[in-house]
Amino acid sequence: MTTAITIMSGDQLEKAIACNRFYHRSSSAAFPPAQFASLDPESAIFAAAVARWQRDHALNIDGILGPKTAAALQGRTWKSPKGENYLIVKGEKVPTSFPVVHWTHPEGFSFERVIEAIPDFNGVGKRANPTIGGIERFVIHWDECTSSHDCFHVLLWRGLSVQLFLDSDGTLYQGMDLVNDLGRHARWTNETSVGIEINNPVTLRKTYNVQNRKIVRAQEPHTADPNWRHLDYTEVQKSVMKQLVPAICDALEIPRTLPQDDSGEVPKGLIPDPTEYKGVMGHYHLQTDKVDPGYTLWPLLLKVL
Numbered sequence: 001m002t003t004a005i006t007i008m009s010g011d012q013l014e015k016a017i018a019c020n021r022f023y024h025r026s027s028s029a030a031f032p033p034a035q036f037a038s039l040d041p042e043s044a045i046f047a048a049a050v051a052r053w054q055r056d057h058a059l060n061i062d063g064i065l066g067p068k069t070a071a072a073l074q075g076r077t078w079k080s081p082k083g084e085n086y087l088i089v090k091g092e093k094v095p096t097s098f099p100v101v102h103w104t105h106p107e108g109f110s111f112e113r114v115i116e117a118i119p120d121f122n123g124v125g126k127r128a129n130p131t132i133g134g135i136e137r138f139v140i141h142w143d144e145c146t147s148s149h150d151c152f153h154v155l156l157w158r159g160l161s162v163q164l165f166l167d168s169d170g171t172l173y174q175g176m177d178l179v180n181d182l183g184r185h186a187r188w189t190n191e192t193s194v195g196i197e198i199n200n201p202v203t204l205r206k207t208y209n210v211q212n213r214k215i216v217r218a219q220e221p222h223t224a225d226p227n228w229r230h231l232d233y234t235e236v237q238k239s240v241m242k243q244l245v246p247a248i249c250d251a252l253e254i255p256r257t258l259p260q261d262d263s264g265e266v267p268k269g270l271i272p273d274p275t276e277y278k279g280v281m282g283h284y285h286l287q288t289d290k291v292d293p294g295y296t297l298w299p300l301l302l303k304v305l
Contacts, residue, residue: 080171081107087251090132090179094251098243101173109152109175111161124161125182127191132179135252136278137193138245139186142200142233142292148173151197160184164196164244168212170236172244178252186286188275194248198237198293202230221284221291222269232296241297242304245280249305255279256305258298266298280305 083099103110111124127134141162143151148167152175155161162185165173176183178194185195204215213231220228233241249256257279259271271277271285280301283290 080167080169081105083172087174087247088177089251090130091177094247096243096247098172098240098247101171103173103175109148109165109173111176111181114156121156121159123155123159123184124176125184127180127182129191130180132251132253135179135192135194135254137189138248138252138254138280139189139193139195139283139286140280140293140297141185141195141197141283142202142294143197144202144292145199146201148197148199151199155197162195162197164194166196166198166237166240166244168199168234168237170234170240172240178248186283189286194252196244198233198241200231200233200293202292204229204231216294216296218295219268222288228291230294232294238297238300242300245301246304249280258301258305259285266295266302268295 081101083101083105085096085099086093087096087100088094088102101108103112111121114121115124143154143165145151145154148165148171151165152173161175161183163174163176163178163181163183165175167173182190183195184190185197186193200213212234215229216232217227217229219226246256248254255278258266259277259279259281261267267285269284270288271281274281274286277285282294283292
């Protein structure tokens with residue numbers, strides 16, 4: 001069966017980019033507009049549906065950090081939504097000292113709305129054991145994206161998901177229930193973990209959203225290379241993490257601990273028997289092919305855990 005493809009005109013593409021913060025210009029910007037007429041063009045669902053259709057028809061998306069996307073984003077600003085001081089845990093509101101933008105907010109990141117628009121999206125699920133005591137780990141990631149909005153789009157594109165997002169300006173988003181819903185972010189730990197994607201472009205050659213970030217030089221995880229360099233987190237992100245991590249541990253009864261070696265240092269590689277570990281950890285502690293979230297958060301978190 002052959003599907004007719006309508007190529008977006010230059011004006012249509014510019015309009016899509018201008019009105020939709022989630023939409024990403026593609027190298028083959030093609031889709032049948034009528035198919036998406038019922039979707040709000042300013043929503044993440046519009047972007048997800050277009051991306052899914054393009055993927056199904058072998059149309060290449062210009063990457064989240066691609067030059068066309070960066071050019072489209074330059075000069076475009078939007079105001080982060082205001083959150084409310086609670087996390088949603090097993091359907092209940094747990095008070096916090098910091099604001100959270102929930103998936104129910106019109107500008108929130110909602111995997112629930114994605115499933116409503118794309119029923120066969122399998123990037124999120126339901127836990128087999130949706131109990132507070134059944135969650136053992138809080139896994140910290142960095143996203144390598146220009147913003148948390150971009151990260152959300154990348155996860156949709158890859159068929160993945162995560163419970164929390166922390167943008168560069170300190171805005172914290174909750175994309176699903178921390179207990180009832182299962183995010184797909186760290187392979188075999190998904191059933192027993194919650195995760196957060198902290199916005200950080202990471203690579204020094206990137207130029208978008210790198211203000212207020214120091215350059216870090218350290219030993220690369222899993223290697224002896226002492227000259228690994230990457231962008232750091234913003235100070236406001238660090239401030240939020242110092243509040244968020246203890247709050248998550250307390251709300252979900254996750255042990256307030258980080259992996260530590262005999263000298264009291266947080267390991268720079270895979271930890272021994274990660275399947276037995278319970279507590280806060282980095283992505284690289286679980287997988288040898290990961291280096292996130294770097295090391296700069298550990299001294300801060302050791303003081304508050």
